[in-house]
Amino acid sequence: MRSPNGGSRRGVATWSCFLAGLVVMLLSSPCLADTVSRTPEQMLRAGERMYRQGVLENGEPLRAYVKGDIPVPGTAFTCVSCHLRAGIGSVEGGVYTPPTNGRSLYQPVKKIYKGVPVKYNESPFRRPAYTDATLVEVLRSGVDPEGKVLSDVMPRYLLEDEDAELLVTYLKKLSSEFSPGVSDTEIRFATVYSEDVPAADRDAMIAGLEKYISDKNDMAKSYRRTTTARDRLMARAMSTSKELESRRLTLSRWVLKGSPDTWRAQLEEYNGKEPVFALLGGLVSGEWGPVHRFSEENRIPCLFPNTDLPVVSDTDWYTLYLSKGFYQEGEAVARFLNRRDETGAGVPVLQIVRLSREGRALADGFERTWSSLGHEPPVTVTLQEGETLTGARLAALLEREKPRVVLFWDGGALIPQLRELGSLRQQPQSVFVSGRYAGEALYALPEELRANTYIAYPYRLPGEKVIEPMMKSEVRFRVDDNRIAQQTYSLVQVLTMAVMEIKDNYFRDHFLDAIGMSMDRVVPLYERLSFGPGQRYASKGCYIVQLKKGDGRELTKMSDWVIH
Amino acid sequence: MSRSFVGSRPLVLLITLVVVLQGVVGPAVAAEKKYRRTTETYSLPDVVLVNQDGKKVRLKSLETSNTPVVVDFIFGTCTTICPVLSVGYATLQQKLGADAQKVHLVSISIDPENDTPKVMKEYLKRYRAKPGWDFLTGSRGDIDKAMRAFNAYIPNKMSHYPLTLLKSPDEKGWTRIYGLMSSSEFIEETRKAGIK
Numbered sequence: 001m002r003s004p005n006g007g008s009r010r011g012v013a014t015w016s017c018f019l020a021g022l023v024v025m026l027l028s029s030p031c032l033a034d035t036v037s038r039t040p041e042q043m044l045r046a047g048e049r050m051y052r053q054g055v056l057e058n059g060e061p062l063r064a065y066v067k068g069d070i071p072v073p074g075t076a077f078t079c080v081s082c083h084l085r086a087g088i089g090s091v092e093g094g095v096y097t098p099p100t101n102g103r104s105l106y107q108p109v110k111k112i113y114k115g116v117p118v119k120y121n122e123s124p125f126r127r128p129a130y131t132d133a134t135l136v137e138v139l140r141s142g143v144d145p146e147g148k149v150l151s152d153v154m155p156r157y158l159l160e161d162e163d164a165e166l167l168v169t170y171l172k173k174l175s176s177e178f179s180p181g182v183s184d185t186e187i188r189f190a191t192v193y194s195e196d197v198p199a200a201d202r203d204a205m206i207a208g209l210e211k212y213i214s215d216k217n218d219m220a221k222s223y224r225r226t227t228t229a230r231d232r233l234m235a236r237a238m239s240t241s242k243e244l245e246s247r248r249l250t251l252s253r254w255v256l257k258g259s260p261d262t263w264r265a266q267l268e269e270y271n272g273k274e275p276v277f278a279l280l281g282g283l284v285s286g287e288w289g290p291v292h293r294f295s296e297e298n299r300i301p302c303l304f305p306n307t308d309l310p311v312v313s314d315t316d317w318y319t320l321y322l323s324k325g326f327y328q329e330g331e332a333v334a335r336f337l338n339r340r341d342e343t344g345a346g347v348p349v350l351q352i353v354r355l356s357r358e359g360r361a362l363a364d365g366f367e368r369t370w371s372s373l374g375h376e377p378p379v380t381v382t383l384q385e386g387e388t389l390t391g392a393r394l395a396a397l398l399e400r401e402k403p404r405v406v407l408f409w410d411g412g413a414l415i416p417q418l419r420e421l422g423s424l425r426q427q428p429q430s431v432f433v434s435g436r437y438a439g440e441a442l443y444a445l446p447e448e449l450r451a452n453t454y455i456a457y458p459y460r461l462p463g464e465k466v467i468e469p470m471m472k473s474e475v476r477f478r479v480d481d482n483r484i485a486q487q488t489y490s491l492v493q494v495l496t497m498a499v500m501e502i503k504d505n506y507f508r509d510h511f512l513d514a515i516g517m518s519m520d521r522v523v524p525l526y527e528r529l530s531f532g533p534g535q536r537y538a539s540k541g542c543y544i545v546q547l548k549k550g551d552g553r554e555l556t557k558m559s560d561w562v563i564h
Numbered sequence: 565m566s567r568s569f570v571g572s573r574p575l576v577l578l579i580t581l582v583v584v585l586q587g588v589v590g591p592a593v594a595a596e597k598k599y600r601r602t603t604e605t606y607s608l609p610d611v612v613l614v615n616q617d618g619k620k621v622r623l624k625s626l627e628t629s630n631t632p633v634v635v636d637f638i639f640g641t642c643t644t645i646c647p648v649l650s651v652g653y654a655t656l657q658q659k660l661g662a663d664a665q666k667v668h669l670v671s672i673s674i675d676p677e678n679d680t681p682k683v684m685k686e687y688l689k690r691y692r693a694k695p696g697w698d699f700l701t702g703s704r705g706d707i708d709k710a711m712r713a714f715n716a717y718i719p720n721k722m723s724h725y726p727l728t729l730l731k732s733p734d735e736k737g738w739t740r741i742y743g744l745m746s747s748s749e750f751i752e753e754t755r756k757a758g759i760k
Contacts, residue, residue: 093645532641540677
């Protein structure tokens with residue numbers, strides 16, 4: 001395992017120095033200090049922008065070289081892209097990226113993996129603690145205080161003293177103290193649910209989470225019982241990270257009462273009394289938005305809340321959803337139609353939307369995706385609660401709009417209306433509905449309508465064999481046939497890995513970084529869960545299916561899991 | 565319900581441990597080593613992928629193209645090696661200037677779930693890509709076929725490695741390069757593949 005070549009190890013170490021170096025220069029150069037006066041907060045924000053976006057205070061990209069002679073803009077090679085948001089680093093594509101948080105840079109280190117000194121190697125790599133000056137030097141030249149040269153995948157940045165100071169200031173502050181919810185003896189989690197959710201779903205979620213917590217704590221107990229060095233090493237590697245030996249995991253229940261506009265105050269109160277490291281799962285009636293905004297603004301990770309009505313955002317960081325829910329079904333229908341009707345000419349689409357959260361999310365997903373694909377917006381007819389479309393009104397709509405495609409975003413009330421539609425003289429080419437929103441009623445779809453009704457279906461098809469791609473063997477999940485239990489199962493898989501990965505780096509951003517760098521997962525409900533830095537919706541697919549002829553429940557796939 | 569997963573953890577952890585230990589030592593070695601160059605013959609599957617503009621691209625067309633072709637495997641949110649590969653492409657396009665379309669640069673996504681045309685277009689914009697550089701995505705099955713055809717199959721994107729494949733229109737074989745090249749090394753390799 002040991003590298004015969006000390007130089008390569010140096011390369012590893014050099015990485016960490018790189019970013020940190022920037023900061024140091026300014027501190028050591030008196031002429032810079034008084035060029036511009038900034039508050040410490042302004043300096044941190046400017047340094048953060050350099051780290052995360054590769055943009056200098058004046059708005060220009062940082063300039064750098066990689067592989068010796070390739071000039072790159074800092075925006076293509078940001079610090080965060082390799083060292084990640086928390087600065088703890090990563091291993092990816094055979095390249096090891098060391099930590100760049102102040103806590104690591106300003107200490108001498110042995111060989112480290114994700115911030116933990118590797119003690120079982122007989123000749124661990126060492127580097128001295130950086131100073132501000134040596135840190136800036138390594139960022140500029142790639143040469144560390146001992147003259148060792150970093151890997152040439154680490155960019156060498158052309159940094160002015162003043163910019164270097166900003167970056168170093170940021171790195172010193174980056175992941176310098178453990179996040180709230182972590183003490184010497186505990187790591188606290190909570191799960192949020194509203195008091196009006198179905199008891200069976202709530203209990204399925206709580207049971208899954210509590211089993212995880214007690215399993216973990218039991219493993220830590222057994223770790224404490226080990227006696228020989230070999231057993232301890234195995235236990236450390238196999239059961240849980242060694243730090244968890246002294247920290248129990250706890251799970252609080254944050255129960256929300258009353259209307260959603262009072263939830264924020266309740267959440268703040270829970271968090272004020274007993275801050276948690278992260279929120280796990282969760283279940284509320286209605287949209288997840290109020291809890292999402294609480295997490296985002298308090299920078300508290302929330303892993304896989306059980307919701308079909310998430311916040312859809314390209315930039316928000318703290319909530320990791322299982323999918324985009326109903327929105328994703330609308331998105332899949334737009335992509336499917338775009339792929340099918342490739343003439344480029346405007347395809348007339350009529351969209352009938354129930355005025356409900358589900359209906360709006362489906363319509364929103366369709367409209368935004370359809371327009372991003374260059375199509376004219378659909379003609380939209382909204383149905384109030386309890387309202388149904390009569391045959392006459394449907395006939396008039398079809399006569400007026402002559403749509404080739406009708407999207408019918410409605411729940412169980414859908415079927416009688418589809419029957420009306422089916423009896424009309426003028427027919428659209430195809431009708432699209434949401435399988436999840438229609439629910440059980442869907443299977444009452446009359447045979448004569450099945451051939452031109454397409455269903456968005458965001459799960460694996462029932463009864464399908466699940467094959468694990470690496471081992472190529474069939475997977476049998478030991479979990480109840482309850483959607484919340486199955487979603488919690490996925491959560492526990494991801495959480496188990498994340499808790500093991502973060503080791504002695506109890507930073508919330510690192511928790512999310514670790515998940516972002518994790519392998520794809522094979523789970524019961526979805527075809528695939530996949531991750532990546534900043535990716536916030538783990539299941540990206542949705543089948544378009546049809547009901548087979550007859551009156552049965554069998555579904556036929558009309559699309560791939562992911563439609564491009 | 566988590567028991568089944570817990571039960572399989574020792575093996576997972578053992579594998580993780582091995583990977584970690586390799587990871588700690590491996591990259592440093594890799595950084596010192598030159599890239600590896602071989603000549604290979606591939607037979608491409610007849611699959612249709614989608615580029616950053618949503619246009620269909622037939623993979624087999626790369627075999628019969630009249631222009632030199634370069635292929636690599638990347639994904640939009642990759643942290644380390646993809647940016648280096650992509651900067652190589654960008655540098656080549658810059659060097660070629662108005663002749664950028666005399667070579668067809670192809671990046672095939674290994675994260676087709678996330679790499680939609682929109683994501684790919686934004687990625688290319690970050691590298692100031694010019695026409696002539698296609699980022700391709702597709703169904704998981706088709707992407708797997710493409711990876712297998714180039715002897716580049718990985719079951720999971722996080723275990724990928726740097727690979728560049730070059731083909732001159734005058735040759736039947738492909739030049740396969742394993743490892744990361746500097747800008748001058750990459751340009752020299754493309755020159756050998758008929759890109760002037």
